[in-house]
Amino acid sequence: MEVSEVSKNNKLLIDGVPFAVENVSFVKPGKGRAIYHLKLRNLMTGVLSEPTYHSGDKFDEASITVRDMQFLYEEHGHYHFMDTGSFEQYIMDETIVGDKKFYLKDSLGVQVMMWEERPIDLILPKAVELKVVETESSMKGATVTAQQKLAKMETGLEIGVPAFIKEGEVLRINTLTGSYVERVVG
Amino acid sequence: MGLERLVARKANLIRRAEILRLTRGFFHERRFLEVETPQLAAAPIPEAYIEPVATERGFLLPSPELYMKPLLAAGYGDIFQICRVFRKGEKGAQHREEFTLLEYYRTGAGYLDLAAETEELIVYLAESLNGSTLLCYQGRTIDLTPPWPRLSVKEAFMDACGWDPVTIDDPERFDFELATKVASMLPDRPLVLYDFPTKMASLARLKPGDSRVAERTEIFIGGLELANIFSELTDAEEQRKRFKAEIELAADQGRKVDMPEDFIEALKELPEAAGGALGIDRLVMLLCDAASIEEVLAFPG
Numbered sequence: 001m002e003v004s005e006v007s008k009n010n011k012l013l014i015d016g017v018p019f020a021v022e023n024v025s026f027v028k029p030g031k032g033r034a035i036y037h038l039k040l041r042n043l044m045t046g047v048l049s050e051p052t053y054h055s056g057d058k059f060d061e062a063s064i065t066v067r068d069m070q071f072l073y074e075e076h077g078h079y080h081f082m083d084t085g086s087f088e089q090y091i092m093d094e095t096i097v098g099d100k101k102f103y104l105k106d107s108l109g110v111q112v113m114m115w116e117e118r119p120i121d122l123i124l125p126k127a128v129e130l131k132v133v134e135t136e137s138s139m140k141g142a143t144v145t146a147q148q149k150l151a152k153m154e155t156g157l158e159i160g161v162p163a164f165i166k167e168g169e170v171l172r173i174n175t176l177t178g179s180y181v182e183r184v185v186g
Numbered sequence: 187m188g189l190e191r192l193v194a195r196k197a198n199l200i201r202r203a204e205i206l207r208l209t210r211g212f213f214h215e216r217r218f219l220e221v222e223t224p225q226l227a228a229a230p231i232p233e234a235y236i237e238p239v240a241t242e243r244g245f246l247l248p249s250p251e252l253y254m255k256p257l258l259a260a261g262y263g264d265i266f267q268i269c270r271v272f273r274k275g276e277k278g279a280q281h282r283e284e285f286t287l288l289e290y291y292r293t294g295a296g297y298l299d300l301a302a303e304t305e306e307l308i309v310y311l312a313e314s315l316n317g318s319t320l321l322c323y324q325g326r327t328i329d330l331t332p333p334w335p336r337l338s339v340k341e342a343f344m345d346a347c348g349w350d351p352v353t354i355d356d357p358e359r360f361d362f363e364l365a366t367k368v369a370s371m372l373p374d375r376p377l378v379l380y381d382f383p384t385k386m387a388s389l390a391r392l393k394p395g396d397s398r399v400a401e402r403t404e405i406f407i408g409g410l411e412l413a414n415i416f417s418e419l420t421d422a423e424e425q426r427k428r429f430k431a432e433i434e435l436a437a438d439q440g441r442k443v444d445m446p447e448d449f450i451e452a453l454k455e456l457p458e459a460a461g462g463a464l465g466i467d468r469l470v471m472l473l474c475d476a477a478s479i480e481e482v483l484a485f486p487g
Binding site (some may be wrong): 004015025026027028029030031032033034035052054055 | 233235236253275277278279280281335357358360361362364365366386387388404411414439440463465
């Protein structure tokens with residue numbers, strides 16, 4: 001595609017590397033050449049760059065798909081997932097999974113961004129439910145309002161929770177902010 | 187259709203109408219004749235980096251110059267027009283493919299005379315609308331008190347970019363740094379830039395005594411490129427030569443552009459004149475303190 005057709009959220013393949021377009025700004029002196037400032041995110045490394053292109057510059061589109069998968073297990077820093085449509089298994093490296101590993105409990109349904117047949121990014125559900133494995137017992141006589149204490153979840157995630165939460169309870173946790181949402185009853 | 191959007195834009199659009207009314211009044215007062223010319227034509231003026239919008243029968247014009255100069259050649263005197271023009275592929279915070287241009291010609295005048303008259307127009311608009319020559323644009327106060335600073339292209343580039351585009355031939359770097367550095371080099375004052383390298387002024391007269399530059403001037407305010415003004419080239423043969431260069435540059439980009447023979451023929455009768463083109467949408471942006479062109483259009487596309 002020509003640079004003039006590039007818009008936000010397009011995925012481009014530049015020198016063999018997939019990039020996501022986060023912003024396009026068009027600059028042009030009245031009588032002169034058009035200039036396109038792109039804001040690109042390298043989908044392999046996450047690094048942002050802001051290169052400049054001219055009218056007529058062309059790109060290949062990176063074929064990026066998002067597939068529904070299920071988390072299976074982790075072994076030596078390799079995370080195994082299964083495509084719930086094709087039952088194919090894929091392995092994602094710890095470098096790609098990053099801190100999202102703290103939300104991966106067995107059989108969690110996730111989305112995986114694929115570049116051709118390579119998993120390049122993990123998209124978590126907005127919230128996940130995790131069990132509390134360790135928390136300080138709430139202090140006697142302390143008011144409950146705005147009282148937070150530390151709790152450790154089954155995946156190793158540590159977050160602040162209200163004082164009334166007990167070990168063994170299941171909590172809903174926002175995966176974007178890493179914060180407590182509510183207690184799951186039942 | 188978002189009616190909420192239209193309601194939110196109403197104050198800007200009322201001010202836009204006021205700016206158009208005042209602008210017409212300014213030119214009528216000075217005995218300019220308001221003209222209308224076709225927007226659809228068989229062939230536009232060859233320009234390397236301005237692409238017209240093609241239709242089933244001809245092109246939507248990127249500028250009314252094609253038809254206004256023959257009117258000038260036929261003796262209509264000082265003329266102006268406010269019309270829609272079209273430039274393919276131009277879309278951004280300061281660009282739309284369809285936009286409104288004020289095009290005006292003053293006979294017997296040179297480019298710097300018309301720049302001074304354009305300065306008077308903008309000061310008149312600001313004073314009529316705000317009662318002041320101090321303008322607030324995007325968090326900055328811009329002082330419109332005349333006379334505005336005037337810098338040659340050479341001085342401005344030496345100052346803002348550290349090189350001289352008149353002696354160093356690098357059109358690509360020129361365009362880029364004009365838009366990104368020079369346009370906003372005086373954040374608190376308008377900038378009148380003059381004497382462009384000949385290559386960047388295909389329809390302007392060469393400066394007597396220095397053929398490396400042409401008599402073209404541009405006005406920038408608040409980082410917005412507002413108006414482009416030439417001493418019009420009246421030498422038909424020189425114009426043919428310059429168009430040939432533009433046609434070749436367009437061909438390099440895969441565009442076939444024809445030589446406008448009727449236009450060149452009309453140039454033989456063109457009186458000495460200066461012509462200007464001012465982007466009405468950007469002028470409205472400036473006077474409405476709008477960051478983006480879409481804030482001053484009812485239907486920005």
